[in-house]
Amino acid sequence: MFWQTTRYSIDLTCPRVMGIVNVTPDSFSDGGRHADLSAALNHCERLLRDGAHILDIGGESTRPGAAPVSLEEELTRVVPLVREAVRLGVPVSVDTFKPAVMQAVLDLGADIINDIRALGQPGALEVVSGHPSCGLCLMHMHRDPATMQMLPMQGDVVPSVRAFLSLAAARAMSAGVARGRIVLDPGIGFGKTVAQNFSLLARQAELLAEGFPLLVGWSRKSSLGAVTATQGVAPEAASRLAASVSAAVLAVDRGAAVVRVHDVRETVQALAIWGAMREQVASEIHLSIAKKDQETLG
């Protein structure tokens, strides 16, 4: 299976690691715009050295309770970095739900639009369907970042997340977006309880039944912290490395094609171990089929 994007057709037969590049004041800012840009670009280059296959650049925090960012501010944060990042030789995704930001980054050659609102903003569908080939990640979110954790979803979320994503993909396709451009994302942590997030992991197969590749983002999320706290781990997001890597491997083992992560190096290493195990399983199946064929023939 391939993910069609603006410049790249991404082979998803092996798992892909999307490195997170947040261009928010708490990430690279040291006061000057120029210094911020070069620090952000250094971060992109570091993620690539660590083995990232895709970069995901975002200018607005999506953390629960995060303050919204104006269009002008988001453009100021994201556009200069995207202009440089498209020269790095890997697919560049931009995490935005604003149609004007989508248009601006697509005009610069961005490859993927990662939309936490699944093209729900007026005008978003028109921007991406007006583009000949950009990739899309359509994510499920309950309510919005300001309120989603105050009133999370109720009950079994898997069927409703699945139905939402199926509808979002159908809407994009009816507007002319080719199926191969679309990847779906259950939106771990976006208006779901800890148990609901783990249920989306345990039952990824139900989401995969829609027939689209899945992208998942568990990295440093509070549901992981809720579990590791029971082991006495400090509550800070930075203490969730082992938990984040474990969740990424579990997601891939359950069929996720792309994992969105902060800790690229560690995730790539862990997935190499997973890959070695998978190759061994495949070769043992191959051997046992060859043996059965021999017995039948002979």
Ligand code: 9MG
């Ligand atoms: C921007 N952002 C934050 N968390 C995310 C997740 O889980 N998936 C996607 N696609 N984007 C996310």
